[in-house]
Amino acid sequence: MSVELSNYIALSAVMFFIGVTGVVVRRNPLIVLMSIELMLNAANLALVAFSRAWVNTAGHVFVFLVVTVAAAEAAIGLAIVVAAFRRAKNVDVDEVSRLHG
């Protein structure tokens, strides 16, 4: 591996925190979901880099599992967004607060 493992991990960390910032700051639920995808992909990058360093396929299988979870999460999240939009015509994450108590 010509590039150091720590470079990949640093890149993954930067991408993860960009995703965290998106989740915390944005109010559009679609962009919040996209930021979650960014975070999952950063974790995937770290897993693939470690897997390459150890020459072990277990990391690849775990990335496969993460991709599946991301697909399920996107489908259910977007279904919730559509359902909330059907009820309220407004899906701002600050204003969908009926479960707030």
Next chain:
Amino acid sequence: MIAFYALSIVLIASAIFTVTQRSPVYSVVGLLVNFITLATLFFTLNAEFLGVIQLVVYSGAILMLFVFVIALLSSGVGPFSEGPDRLPRILLPAILSVLAGFGFLAFGVLHAPLGTPPVAHSASVLGPVGSANVFGSVGDFGVALFTTQLLPFEVTAFILMVAVIGVVAIAGDAVPQATRGRHVRRKRSKDREPIVKAGR
């Protein structure tokens, strides 16, 4: 080496573009660039099967789902209110949490150096990307998936089934609860306008 730095610049720039765009459609474009760049990085890390999976599943399926939902939600109405900007209020906690996260990460990396590990226990052999039965190829991945890692694969099937049931339960109802019983019933077929007019 140069490829890694070029790819990482594109990766970070597209991630920032995704998060900062006002319109979700531009965010989807940024996310598409991000996923394609990440797939290229996977190829440079000998993970050719995962690179292809990244392209097909993320860029093909998940982003298409996002595009369809954007088209469904923003047809005619603007669903997102222009409320008060909450960025100034949240900026300090966000910066603090990100700094704390990087601090933990730097602590972890410095106190447990990511040295070159032994490869004696590995069943796979490294080889050029694209050749048969080397580390990360389809054959290697498939052998791992169906022998030593069979349980995660079965868990994957269970997750997908739960997701399908959940989506149908949440969004499968075409009639909203609020208008149920009051909406106009569909016409019976004999009252309907014929699609093809007879006698012409």
